[in-house]
Amino acid sequence: MASETIDGLDSILAALATMQANVERSQKSQAHDYLEKFQKSPEAWTQTHSLLSSPKTTAEAKLFAATTLKGKITYDLDQLPQDSLFSLRDSILALLVTFHEGPRPIRTQLCVCLANLAIQMLEWKNVLAHVGSTLGSGAGDCILEFLRILPEEVTEGRKIHLTEEELASRTKDLLEENASQVLTLLTQYARSSATAATNPRLFECISSWLREIPAADVVNSLLFDAIINALSEETSFEAAVDCLCTILRDTQEVDESIDIIRVIYPRILLLRPKISEFANSGDFEAYKGLTRIFAEAGEAWVVMIARYPSDFRGLVESILECCGRDQDRDAIALTFLFWYEFKQIITLDKYKETRLQYRDVFSKLVDVMIKHLEYPRPDGADQTDLFDGDREQEEKFREFRHQMGDVLKDCCDVITVTDCLGKAFDLIQKWISTFGPQASDSSVPNWQELEAPLFSMRAMGRMVSPEENVVLRQVIPLIVQIPDHEKLRFQAIMALARYTDWTAQHPEFLQPQLNFVIAGFSHNSKEVVRAAALAFKFFGTDCRKLLANNVTELHSFYESVLDNLPPISQEEITEGVACIISAQELSKTYATFKLYCDPVIKRMMSRANEARTSQDDGPRLAVADYLQLLTIFVQNIQPYVSPQEENPAVKYCQEILPVLSAIAENFTNSVPILERVCRCWRYMVLSYRTAILPLLPNLAQQLASGFENSKQGCFLWATDSVLREFAEGAEFVDESTSRAIFKFFEQQALAFLRIMNDLPPEELPDVIEDFFRLLIDALIYYHQELVFSPVCFHILSASISALTLQQESPLMATLHFLRDFLSYGTDHPNSSNFGNGYNPSQTSRSNPPEIQEAVKQMVVDQKDFLVRRILTGMMFSFPRDCLQDASGVLLTLFEILPQVTTNWVKGTINMLPTGSVRTGEAERLMNAVEVKVQGGDFRKVRVLLQDFTTSYRRRNVAPREGLGRLEATRFQFKG
Numbered sequence: 011m012a013s014e015t016i017d018g019l020d021s022i023l024a025a026l027a028t029m030q031a032n033v034e035r036s037q038k039s040q041a042h043d044y045l046e047k048f049q050k051s052p053e054a055w056t057q058t059h060s061l062l063s064s065p066k067t068t069a070e071a072k073l074f075a076a077t078t079l080k081g082k083i084t085y086d087l088d089q090l091p092q093d094s095l096f097s098l099r100d101s102i103l104a105l106l107v108t109f110h111e112g113p114r115p116i117r118t119q120l121c122v123c124l125a126n127l128a129i130q131m132l133e134w135k136n137v138l139a140h141v142g143s144t145l146g147s148g149a150g151d152c153i154l155e156f157l158r159i160l161p162e163e164v165t166e167g168r169k170i171h172l173t174e175e176e177l178a179s180r181t182k183d184l185l186e187e188n189a190s191q192v193l194t195l196l197t198q199y200a201r202s203s204a205t206a207a208t209n210p211r212l213f214e215c216i217s218s219w220l221r222e223i224p225a226a227d228v229v230n231s232l233l234f235d236a237i238i239n240a241l242s243e244e245t246s247f248e249a250a251v252d253c254l255c256t257i258l259r260d261t262q263e264v265d266e267s268i269d270i271i272r273v274i275y276p277r278i279l280l281l282r283p284k285i286s287e288f289a290n291s292g293d294f295e296a297y298k299g300l301t302r303i304f305a306e307a308g309e310a311w312v313v314m315i316a317r318y319p320s321d322f323r324g325l326v327e328s329i330l331e332c333c334g335r336d337q338d339r340d341a342i343a344l345t346f347l348f349w350y351e352f353k354q355i356i357t358l359d360k361y362k363e364t365r366l367q368y369r370d371v372f373s374k375l376v377d378v379m380i381k382h383l384e385y386p387r388p389d390g391a392d393q394t395d396l397f398d399g400d401r402e403q404e405e406k407f408r409e410f411r412h413q414m415g416d417v418l419k420d421c422c423d424v425i426t427v428t429d430c431l432g433k434a435f436d437l438i439q440k441w442i443s444t445f446g447p448q449a450s451d452s453s454v455p456n457w458q459e460l461e462a463p464l465f466s467m468r469a470m471g472r473m474v475s476p477e478e479n480v481v482l483r484q485v486i487p488l489i490v491q492i493p494d495h496e497k498l499r500f501q502a503i504m505a506l507a508r509y510t511d512w513t514a515q516h517p518e519f520l521q522p523q524l525n526f527v528i529a530g531f532s533h534n535s536k537e538v539v540r541a542a543a544l545a546f547k548f549f550g551t552d553c554r555k556l557l558a559n560n561v562t563e564l565h566s567f568y569e570s571v572l573d574n575l576p577p578i579s580q581e582e583i584t585e586g587v588a589c590i591i592s593a594q595e596l597s598k599t600y601a602t603f604k605l606y607c608d609p610v611i612k613r614m615m616s617r618a619n620e621a622r623t624s625q626d627d628g629p630r631l632a633v634a635d636y637l638q639l640l641t642i643f644v645q646n647i648q649p650y651v652s653p654q655e656e657n658p659a660v661k662y663c664q665e666i667l668p669v670l671s672a673i674a675e676n677f678t679n680s681v682p683i684l685e686r687v688c689r690c691w692r693y694m695v696l697s698y699r700t701a702i703l704p705l706l707p708n709l710a711q712q713l714a715s716g717f718e719n720s721k722q723g724c725f726l727w728a729t730d731s732v733l734r735e736f737a738e739g740a741e742f743v744d745e746s747t748s749r750a751i752f753k754f755f756e757q758q759a760l761a762f763l764r765i766m767n768d769l770p771p772e773e774l775p776d777v778i779e780d781f782f783r784l785l786i787d788a789l790i791y792y793h794q795e796l797v798f799s800p801v802c803f804h805i806l807s808a809s810i811s812a813l814t815l816q817q818e819s820p821l822m823a824t825l826h827f828l829r830d831f832l833s834y835g836t837d838h839p840n841s842s843n844f845g846n847g848y849n850p851s852q853t854s855r856s857n858p859p860e861i862q863e864a865v866k867q868m869v870v871d872q873k874d875f876l877v878r879r880i881l882t883g884m885m886f887s888f889p890r891d892c893l894q895d896a897s898g899v900l901l902t903l904f905e906i907l908p909q910v911t912t913n914w915v916k917g918t919i920n921m922l923p924t925g926s927v928r929t930g931e932a933e934r935l936m937n938a939v940e941v942k943v944q945g946g947d948f949r950k951v952r953v954l955l956q957d958f959t960t961s962y963r964r965r966n967v968a969p970r971e972g973l974g975r976l977e978a979t980r981f982q983f984k985g
Contacts, residue, residue, distance in 0.1 A: 019060055022048060026071050049078045050965060052089050055098075058082070062105055062116075069113055076119035083126045085964050088928050095131055102127065103144045106156075110149035121156045125163040129180055130172065138188050150199070154211040157192060158218040161185055165221055185222045193223050193231065200236045207236045210249035217249075217256045225260035229270045238277055241284075244296075251299040255306045262310045271311060275325070278307055282328045289335040301332040301341040308348040316355045319364040326352070330371055334378045339410065342382065346417055349375065353420040365424055372424040376433050376466075379414045379421070383462040385497065415469025422473040430470055431481040434463035438488055446493075454495040464489070464501040471508025476515040486519055490526040496535040503530050503538065507545035510552035517556050524549060524557075531571045543579035550586025554593040561590055561602055569609060577635045584639045588646035599649050600658035607662065610639050611669060618673060621680075630680050633673065637686035640666070644693045653742055657701040663694050664705055671712045678720040688716075688724035695731040700742040706732070710754045718761045721769075723780030729758050730784045737791035752795050755788055759801050766808050767983040771815050778812045779820035782827040789830050790841050797834060797864050804983055806831070806868055806876075811981035813879040818889040825895035828876075832899065835865035835906035866906055875979075877903065877914035878921075884959035885922075885966070893956070901952040908943045915939065915955070926966045931958075 021044070028041035048054055061067050061075035079102075082089075090098065102124050109117045128137045138157075145153055164181050172180065196216060200207045216233060228234060237257075240250035261267035261274070281300060288297040308315065308329050315322040329345050336342045356365040385396050385407075397404040422430045441460040448455050467485070474482070486509070489502050506513075506523050513520050527549065530542030550557065557564065568587050572580060591602045614636035621629035644663065651657045670687050677683040691709060695702050702709070710732065717725035733755055738748035762781045771778060785805065788796050796802055809831075812824045833840040839857050869876065877900070884896050903911040919932045935958050942950045 019057065019064070022057065022061065022074075023067070023071055026074055030070070045074075049081055050086070052086075054078055054082055055090065059101060059105075063108075069116070073113075073116050073119065076116050076123070080119050080123045080126065083123050083130070085961070087127075087130055095127070096134075099124070099127055099131065099134065103141070106145060106152055107149070110145060110152035117152060118155060118159070121152070121159045122163065124156060125160045128160070128184065129164055129177075132176065132180065135183065137184060138191065150206070151209070151211050154199075154209070154215045157196075158211070158215040161218045161221045189219065189222045192219055193227055193233075197232055200233055208240050208243045208246040210246050213237060213240060213246060213249035213253040217253045220253075220256050220260060225257045225267070226270045228257060229273050234273075234277075241281065247296060247299060251303060254303055258303075258306045258310045264311060264314045271314065275307075275311075275322075278303065279324050279328070282324070282331070285328065285331050285335060289337065294338050294340060297332075297336070298341040298344070301329075301336070301344050304328045304332055305345045305348050308345075309351060312348070312351045312355055315352065316361045316364050319367045323367075326368065326371055330375060330378070333375065333382075336382070339382055339407075343410065343413060346413060349417050349420050353423050357423050369425050372421045373429070373433075376418060376421045376425070376430050379418055380434065380437065380462050380466045383411055383414060383465050384458040385461060387458065411465060412469070415466070418466055418469050419473050422470055427470065427473050427475070427478065428480050431467065431474065431478075431485070434466045434470075435481050435485045437463040438485060442488065449493040449495075451494055454493045454498065457493075457495050457498055460492065461497050461501050464492075464498065464505050468501065468505040468508050471505070474509065474512060476512045478512060482509060482512055483516075483519075486523065490522045494533075496533075496538060499530065499533060499538050500535065500541045503527055503541040503545045507541075507548045510545075510548040513549070514552045514556065517553075520549075520553060520556055528567065531574075536576075539575065540579050543575060543582040547582040547586040550589040554589045557590045558593040561587075561594060562605075564590065565605055568606065572610075573613075577638070580635065581638060581642055584642045585646060588643045591643070592647045592649070596649050596651065596658065599647065600661055603643065603647055603659060603662045604665075607640060607643055607666070610636055611666060614640075614673075615669070618676070622676065630677065630683060633677070634680075634682035634686045637670075637673070637683065637690055640670075641686065641690040641693050644690060644697055648697050651701065653700070657698055660694075660698050660701050660705065663698070663702070667705055667708060667712075671708070674712065674716050675719075678716075681722060681724075684716070684720055684722050685724040688713075688722075688728040692728040692731045695728075695735050699735050700740070702735075703747070706736070706747075710751075714754065714757055714761070717758060721765050721774075721777060723777040726758060726762070726777070726780040726784045729755065730780075730787050733784065733787055733791060752792050755784075755792070756799060756801055758784070759805060763801070763804050763808060763983040766811065766981050770980070771812050771820075775815055775817045775820045778815065779823045782809065782812070782820070782823040785827045786823075786830055789827070789834070793834060793839070793841060794858075794861060797861050803868050803871065806872060808981055808983070810872065810875050810879050811979075813883055814887075816887050816889065818891055821883075821888060821892045822895065825892060825899060828899045829895060829902060832865065832869070832902040832906065835862050835869070836902065837862075862906075869903070869907060870910065874914035874917055877911060878918045881915065881918045881955070881959065884955075885962045893959075897952050897956050900955055901948055904943065904948040904951050908948070912936075912939060912943050922962075923966075926962070 025041040025044045025048075028037055029045070048057070058075040058079040062072050062079075067075075083098075087095075102120060106117065106120050106124065109120060124141070128134060134140070137160075141156055142153055145156075164184055196212065196219075200212060206212065213236075216228060216237070220228065234257075237250050237253050240246035241254075243250075257274070261271055264271065281303065284300055285297070288294075288300060304325065308325060311322065311325070315326060329348060333342050333345055352368075355361060356368065388394075388396050388398070397407070418430060438460060441456070441463075445455045445460075454460075467489075486506070489505060492498050492502050503526070506527065513523060527542050527545045530538050530545070533539055533542070564587055568583065571583065575583065587606060591599070591606065594602050614633055617629045617632040617636065621633055624630075644659070647659050649657065649659055670690060674684060674687045691713070694705070694709075713725050713729050713732070716722075717729075733751060736743050736747055736751045738745065740748075759781075762777070765774065765777065785796075809824050809828055812820065815821050815824075830840045834857060837857055880896050880899050884893055888896055900911070900915075916936050919927070919935065922932075935954065938954055939951050942948070942954065
């Protein structure tokens, strides 16, 4: 036996060494599988102790052993006889004696082991006293760590296999009844020595026990003095900050905490001089911790500040000072939530007086934020490299600026938009008067001081009303004259793009801005060109009516710049011109649509001809990009035409439909092209709805043949739009058209089933996702026709086969379909009221009994395969985000076929691999399920199965040799 243990230890150590060595991936995978299997085995109980006790084992191996032991206690405690738990407890305590001085990671894991064991050993009553006496006074840090971990594991460790009643009882035993004792113990420890009073472990322990000990008890004890004093010690500062912030969060119910707020607030205000001290000394971590204290206090007491603005002004000014002195811009983000919540409350009419009293603070905050928006000034010779080559820092700064922009929006709500814009305008004017005369095309001094207010204007744009009539009239003429510096030109264009709705109300300012933006397309900087394209989109969108008469001139501009832009900018400028075309008179729509799109189609066909002979992906991607531009035109040009008139946009779509069909037929292997073609077709249907009816026969034929030839799900996605727009009961859709559409859907379904018969689901994830999303809509609009269709049974079979996938998106689509489909076996299907007999005043309608019976019969005809696949997926393969919907399928099955589903579940559980289910566990589960089923409490059945599968999944992995009787069968269809 000893020899077997030694051999086992050698194998474990070898596997751990392999995991850390520079070896082949396959070897690491093999070692990982071995260690995972070991961790779930009963032998791990003894082996972990051997590893932890051996003086020859490395620290890494001991940490692995301690972590494994933690997992065993959490998940596999039932592997041990009940009478051996006391021995296990004593052995862990002995190990803690050995490791009481460290290494800390091992000691922490052992403390977690002991805490989890204490929770589950209901007969162990004197836990704290026993641990303290066993470890002794010399193991202070170890005892503190156990005390810290215990509340965390009790309140957050919901992996423990206890009933709610047992856990509640154990929580009372371990925490509630020990809270006062722990408070006394910690107070005594803090008084024992100066070192103890500044021990970081002490404050970590206090923070943890604040879950149970009222914050008032801590604040009114000597511990609060220790916490405040610890803020002056470098070693304990961080832990003391965490502890104080935990106390502050406990005072959020200000009416209940008013007495302790009166104690805490003066002590916090005494910390204010440290703001300048830490800022001047460059101790940025300490500065960040101090900022956190003030910000957390502000967040917790924001209601008190609003009620008593004078009393708490010192706190708000301290938070403002933290913002202003933050040279590294690393701590300021901690205050953003406070400023938002403070703004939210003082903009209420109830606190109007407070808002007036704090106008000066928010005014200063605007100044601080705009100053922090400035780009850094480089120290080196290269003045263009603002971040010394650190791209990560540059990206972080960009993101940070947008967060500060949100704070500026908050300021707009408090001190008015005009005042905030006025500050940016003053800074722009100041720069122009100070540095404007020195600026040239090659040199712009201190450009950062001009760029920051430009960015602030851009950030505040959403808050500005189109009726603003003070600042924008003065500042926009200045913006269009700024020097030609890359950063300035970019920010100026982006700022103008924010005020296009204002420009639409002030047409006299349009042309200079448009000229400025159009000039940006000729700039050397790609960033500026991209900004110009985005800005043009907004000008086209918001000022379409003002630009409608310029549509011909803009066509020349569009043609001149299109080929020089990246795809995303091509899309943006196209959206801009498409919006302008949409503002044309109806009589001009067709000609203008054709004027702009014909050249795009010509370019597309040229690249398509090139793509047919090229091995490179470039021409094919270019074709896809041009298809996207056509789609944008279709999306945005939607003239209002009465049903009796010809739609000019549809007339043009009818001309280009053969071109799109030819593209689809010639590029059946190019997914980007097919997806863009289908997207264009889809938006033809969505944009023009029933006006597209003349194109519908050809379009349906192309969708059917395209899907059959390419096996791409995008054709199903386009089919979905047809199904929805021409459903039975839709406006201007006759019954014969709706019937034809359902026949078209059946044709697509048959094609899908044939594909599923030929290929395994693993090769069709996208097609499966698109098909079942199509089916969800088919159930809404054609549920009666679908349920009684001969193809429905085979669709259900295909959905069961699709459940073998492990990708989240297709699984979610399949599970959503199953939930909707099975709901038609109940009185309350998951469906809209759209369709036959639709009555707007009717909030729900009963599901006909014949539909309910048809659904139930189809499920019964599938035998236990659906339940088997759902449970197998929940136990082995489904992504975690799919588990809720999977259990929802089971819930509906129990609702429509309670006894049959119970038998199927029992049969599936009995098929699980031998040894993977605990003794008596399956029997207990099924007994509980049957009791709940008999009582009609199906939601409790769902919870029982969720808990069982979750527990099973944690303890087991899918066997390498397969799932045996639970293995899926291949889908077959001969239609």
